[in-house]
Amino acid sequence: MSCFIIDASGSMKDCRDAVIQEQQKTITTLRNSSKCRRNALFIGQWLFSDTSTKLNPYTPLSTGGGDGVVLLDQSRYNPNGGTALYKTVFQVLQEIAANIAYSLSKAFSTTFTIAVVTDGDDTEGGADPNDIKAIVQELKTNGYLVSSIVIGIENPRLSRSKIEEIRDRLGFDTATFAGQSDSEIRRAFDAASQSALV
Numbered sequence: 001m002s003c004f005i006i007d008a009s010g011s012m013k014d015c016r017d018a019v020i021q022e023q024q025k026t027i028t029t030l031r032n033s034s035k036c037r038r039n040a041l042f043i044g045q046w047l048f049s050d051t052s053t054k055l056n057p058y059t060p061l062s063t064g065g066g067d068g069v070v071l072l073d074q075s076r077y078n079p080n081g082g083t084a085l086y087k088t089v090f091q092v093l094q095e096i097a098a099n100i101a102y103s104l105s106k107a108f109s110t111t112f113t114i115a116v117v118t119d120g121d122d123t124e125g126g127a128d129p130n131d132i133k134a135i136v137q138e139l140k141t142n143g144y145l146v147s148s149i150v151i152g153i154e155n156p157r158l159s160r161s162k163i164e165e166i167r168d169r170l171g172f173d174t175a176t177f178a179g180q181s182d183s184e185i186r187r188a189f190d191a192a193s194q195s196a197l198v
Helices: 010-029 085-104 129-141 159-170 182-196
Strands: 002-007 042-048 051-061 112-120 145-152 174-178
Touching: 002 010, 002 085, 002 182, 010 182, 042 085, 051 085, 085 112, 085 129, 112 182, 129 145, 129 159, 129 182, 145 182, 159 174, 174 182
Parallel strands: 002 042, 002 112, 112 145, 145 174
Antiparallel strands: 042 051
């Protein structure tokens, strides 16, 4: 199961069209993956600004589409407001825990990947990053979380060192960097799609 968590705060306005285009391309790329062809790829997607919005719950991705995995468009992606990064990641981790419990009750195993795309640090609070880090560490130790990546879109408010700091605070595996141009947004979403195929 792959979690995509995408920043929809006001500062993402300049990247709006590129984010929409590249999210659609990412889903298309994943539809063509061997994992999808084996019916083994479930996608959950969230946006966050002042609050979090679930685009779709964990949904089996189909090679032919028509599966309920939401594609962004101008009606669904309208960046505004603050950056509820911690609260959103915490909510996603709670859903992961619920899915693990359900899987165990049905005697099958589930693994997860998480990719966060953001151009800013948390502004809203609502969750303690130490709690997030502890949950992430427990999920990794038990083999449930196999990949976690923060993809930071660099700008005057978000440096590479700040992106690495966010990774460390959350206890994620990897931080990668992209700029604000269309080609760099493409690179950011390429990194997100690759994380789902681990």
